[in-house]
Amino acid sequence: MQLKPLARSLAVVLSIVVIAGCSSTGGTQDGDSSGSQDGRDGSSSSSTSGAGSSGQYGSGSSSADGSQQADSRIPDVKTIYFDYDRDTIKGEYESVVMAHARYLRSNPDADVVLHGHTDERGTREYNMALGERRANAVERFLNIQGVSSSQMSVVSYGEERPAERGDSDDAYSQNRRVVFNY
Amino acid sequence: MHTITKLWLFCLLLAMSTVASANLTIEITRGSDQALPIGVVPFEGSEGMPEDVSQIIHDNLDRSGFFDPLDRDSMPEQPGEADDVQYSTWRSLDLRYLVVGKAERTDNGYRLQYDLMDISGQRRLMSETVNADEDDLRGAAHYISDQIFEEITDIRGAFSTRIAYVTAQGVGDDTDYGLYVADADGRDSQQILTSDEPILSPAWSPDGGKLAYVSFENERPEIYIQEVNSGNRARITSFEGINGAPVWSPNGRRLAMSLSKDGQPEIYIMEIADRSLTRVTDSNSIDTEPAWSPDGNQLVFTSDRSGGPQIYQHSLGSGETERMTFTGNYNARARFSPDGENLFLIHRSDRGFQVARQEIDSGRLVTLSDSTQDESPSVAPNGTMVIFATQQGNNGVLSAVSADGRSSFRLPAAQGDVRDPAWSPFLNE
Numbered sequence: 357m358q359l360k361p362l363a364r365s366l367a368v369v370l371s372i373v374v375i376a377g378c379s380s381t382g383g384t385q386d387g388d389s390s391g392s393q394d395g396r397d398g399s400s401s402s403s404t405s406g407a408g409s410s411g412q413y414g415s416g417s418s419s420a421d422g423s424q425q426a427d428s429r430i431p432d433v434k435t436i437y438f439d440y441d442r443d444t445i446k447g448e449y450e451s452v453v454m455a456h457a458r459y460l461r462s463n464p465d466a467d468v469v470l471h472g473h474t475d476e477r478g479t480r481e482y483n484m485a486l487g488e489r490r491a492n493a494v495e496r497f498l499n500i501q502g503v504s505s506s507q508m509s510v511v512s513y514g515e516e517r518p519a520e521r522g523d524s525d526d527a528y529s530q531n532r533r534v535v536f537n538y
Numbered sequence: 539m540h541t542i543t544k545l546w547l548f549c550l551l552l553a554m555s556t557v558a559s560a561n562l563t564i565e566i567t568r569g570s571d572q573a574l575p576i577g578v579v580p581f582e583g584s585e586g587m588p589e590d591v592s593q594i595i596h597d598n599l600d601r602s603g604f605f606d607p608l609d610r611d612s613m614p615e616q617p618g619e620a621d622d623v624q625y626s627t628w629r630s631l632d633l634r635y636l637v638v639g640k641a642e643r644t645d646n647g648y649r650l651q652y653d654l655m656d657i658s659g660q661r662r663l664m665s666e667t668v669n670a671d672e673d674d675l676r677g678a679a680h681y682i683s684d685q686i687f688e689e690i691t692d693i694r695g696a697f698s699t700r701i702a703y704v705t706a707q708g709v710g711d712d713t714d715y716g717l718y719v720a721d722a723d724g725r726d727s728q729q730i731l732t733s734d735e736p737i738l739s740p741a742w743s744p745d746g747g748k749l750a751y752v753s754f755e756n757e758r759p760e761i762y763i764q765e766v767n768s769g770n771r772a773r774i775t776s777f778e779g780i781n782g783a784p785v786w787s788p789n790g791r792r793l794a795m796s797l798s799k800d801g802q803p804e805i806y807i808m809e810i811a812d813r814s815l816t817r818v819t820d821s822n823s824i825d826t827e828p829a830w831s832p833d834g835n836q837l838v839f840t841s842d843r844s845g846g847p848q849i850y851q852h853s854l855g856s857g858e859t860e861r862m863t864f865t866g867n868y869n870a871r872a873r874f875s876p877d878g879e880n881l882f883l884i885h886r887s888d889r890g891f892q893v894a895r896q897e898i899d900s901g902r903l904v905t906l907s908d909s910t911q912d913e914s915p916s917v918a919p920n921g922t923m924v925i926f927a928t929q930q931g932n933n934g935v936l937s938a939v940s941a942d943g944r945s946s947f948r949l950p951a952a953q954g955d956v957r958d959p960a961w962s963p964f965l966n967e
Contacts, residue, residue, distance in 0.1 A: 477891060479871040479884050479913050480738055480958065481783040481796060482840050482847055484759070485803045485824040488780055511758045512780060516736035521709055522932050523911065 427462040431455040434536040436494070437529060440475070441486070443493040453494060456536055457501035464504065469537040470494050472512040473519070475528035484514035494534045562724030562936065562949040562956065564601060568908070570944035573606035574634050574690065580610055581639040581650065582618025588672065591650060594679035595637065595686065598697045598723065601938075602687060602922065603945025608633060620653040625660045633657050637686060647671040650678055654686055664689050676725065681966075696920040697722055700962040702740040702749055703927075703936060707954035717751060719766055722918075722961070724936075724949045730769060738958055741785050746965045750774070750784035750793060761795060763810070774813065779803075783827050788834040794818070796826035796839075805839050805852070818852055819859070825850075827871045832878045838862060840870040849883060849896075863896060865903040871914065872896075875941065876921040882941075884912055893926050893939060906943035916961045917941075927957040 436449035445453060460466055472491030474483040491510040499505060520530040578596040592610075599605035608631065610616075617623050618640045628636055639652030650668045655661070666685060670678035677698065684695030701724075705716040715737045720727035731737060735754035742749060743763075750763050759781045764771035775781045779798035786793055791810060796803045803826045805818040819825040823843040830837060837852045847870040849863040863869035868886030875882065878898075885894035885903060890910025896903040909928040916925050925938040930948070934955030939946040949956070 477911065478847075478868070478886075479827065479840070479891075481826045482824065482870050484780055484782050485796070485798070485826050488798060488803070489824070510779065513736065513754070514738075516738060516754070517710070517713070519710060523929060 427458045429459070430466075430538050431459055431536075435533050438490055438532040438534070440528070440532065443486070443489045445493060445497055453497050454501065457498050457503050460498065460503040460507050461501070464507065466538060467507050467509070470508060470510045471535040471537055472510065472514075473517060473531055473533050473535070474515050475531040476515040476518060476523070477528070478515075480514055480516070484512050484516075487512035487514045490532075490534050561727050562720060562951055564597065564724055564947055564949055566600060566945075566947045567937070568939075568944070568946040569600075569606060570603045570940065570942075572944065573604060575608065575632055576605045576635040576637070576690075577608040577613060577628065577631075577633050578610075578637045579613060579616045579618070579639070581641045581652070582616075584641040587641060587648065587675065589675035589679065591641065591675055591679045591682070592637070592639065594676060594723075595683045598680065598683035599687065601723070601947050602697075603940040604687070604691055604922070619651075620655060620662050620665065623655050625655075625657055628657045635663075635686075635690060639682075644669065647673075648675065648678075650682065652682055654689055676721065680721070680723075684966075693922060694920045694964070696918045696922065696961075696964070698966050699919060699964060700746070701916075701925060701936075702742065702960040702962070703956055704737050704740065704958040705951065705954050705956050706736075706934070717749070719749075730764065730766060731771075739783055740958060740960045742960055742962045743786050744788055744790045744963055746962050749960070750786065752782050752784070761793070774808070774810070780826075785828055785830060787830050788832060794828035794830060794837055796828065805837060807837075818854075829873050831874050832876055838872045838874070838881065840872070849881065862898070862901075863903070864901065865896075869894075869896075869903075873915055873917050873924075875917055876919060880941070882906075882915045882917055882924050884915065893924055895924075895941065895943075904943065906939045906941075907937065907946070909937060912937075914958050916959050918961050919964045923961075925959045925961050927959060 433452045436452050460468060470491040472487035474487045488510060491512055495508050495510055498508060518531045520527040576599060578592045580592045584591060596607045600607050614627055617638050619638060623636060623638060634657055636655040636657055637652060639650060642649045647670050650670060653665045654663045656663050664685065668678050668682060680697040683697040687695035699722045700719055701722055702719050705718060707714050715733045716729050717731035717737050717740060718727050718729050733753060733755050735757060738752045740749045740751040748763055748765050750761060752759050753762050760773055761775040761781045761784050762771050762773050777797050777799035780803050781797060783796045784793045793808045793810060795806055795808060797806050802822060803824050805825050805828045807816045807818055818837060821841065821843050823841055825839055825841045827840040828837050835854055837854065838849055840847045841850050846867040848861055849869050849872045850859050851862050852859045862881065866886055870884050872881040872883040881896045881898060883894055883896065884891050885905060887905055891912050892905045892910060893907040893912045893915050894903050894905045911929040913927045921941055923938050923940055925936060927934055928937045930950060934957045935951065936949040936956050936959050937946065
């Protein structure tokens, strides 16, 4: 873990996400748009963090300490997690969404696709709708933060692309997520 | 990435016919205590045949839950024709029925002659000769199974039908998805689509010739229609948002589906010929997973307009909508029984997500499955069984349960996840 360079104010939030990311990365995030080949090698968090120039989360090398710098590059943390059957953005992830809002406001040419996901419980097409509801909630939040609707689109994958396999509560919580794809 | 994905998919589509099969095997998990004892004697002259016809008939009858076939090793004798059947011998084994037969080589296959005997009545119930090509002996065995099943139960057999299902192998971005069609016994599977993006919700056309399904091959959901035999396919919808849950109307001219292009997922009906859309639902909630009543006059669907997901019925004549399910706080993805009197659906009980049947008139709901992570129930065209997806360990498998819940079987795959089964209509009209 390379948490040292992280700003203290974000350390707690990011560590949760980074730990979550480390356990579920391995090419499982349908995240990065430019680095899909990198994701194919089933890389662990260490190689993932060094892959590509798009700055994947888990690298810990980019700083969150200078907001002017943060606004000029895509935020590292690209995944936020949800409670069961909920589309509410949890307090601990608001700063993540805010960072994306700042980035998108500062970069009007940037586009993001919000991928909504659910865990595997329940029926597939109903979960498709729940995944969309989660991604829509993030889109609305970004919109309220001043991000133009033209910069955002939503695709729900429902339960079709789990980040983590298995029927444990841990796996379920890793799968209930919205991923920012630039 | 997009281009590579598409090119890859295109190449695989071209190579479709050469893709290896991945048959499913059958494990009977629960036998009915009301199953009828029957014996299927190995056909005389069947040594050296490429398929064991009498074993296929045995297995079909066993799987149906209506029969409890006698193991061939327990047979005191193996007569090849009706005249040789000693009724007292079989009656002492408490057998109700016996199938005996002969196989004879012909120029391009076999002539199968069989008799169905009523042991207690000491009489022959039916006798038939079937000519089968060498490469269609399984089909002949399924046909004979259908005839025996119908003669005894008065219910049309569904052994000559097929199932479509989706496979997923790998994890995350490395997952490969496949759409397969196999015989109802899981054999003779053929891959009809390969993709590195999700495939879901296959649905048979009423003539059994086409499948509608959702594919993410362009990194968003779109509905396609594909001819099963030729592989020809066409994209039917690509609206913004969800394009999901396609189902064919009984007359085959329309598709009901769920689209979220106007905000929330709503139920729409598309005229396939001109692709025109009619919106059916108008609510500030999720409306998805439509299913047609057998007469085509009603649509049931899943909606969370009252909070959690419940089944609602929309009458296409009156335009009225009523809630159908009231047991528990999660009922979804309903399918009608062929007689229109029952709904099979996924019900969340204390134990988990289970296949359940609700009588439409009484509203009584009973759970049918033993498993707890069930999805995607699909009803056999004769209404006797429901196939569905569930979990075994960390793998998705297909399972089936009889409409009365008394018998069940599982179709595990050798590897990967199997899911989203769709039972075909009758194919031998």
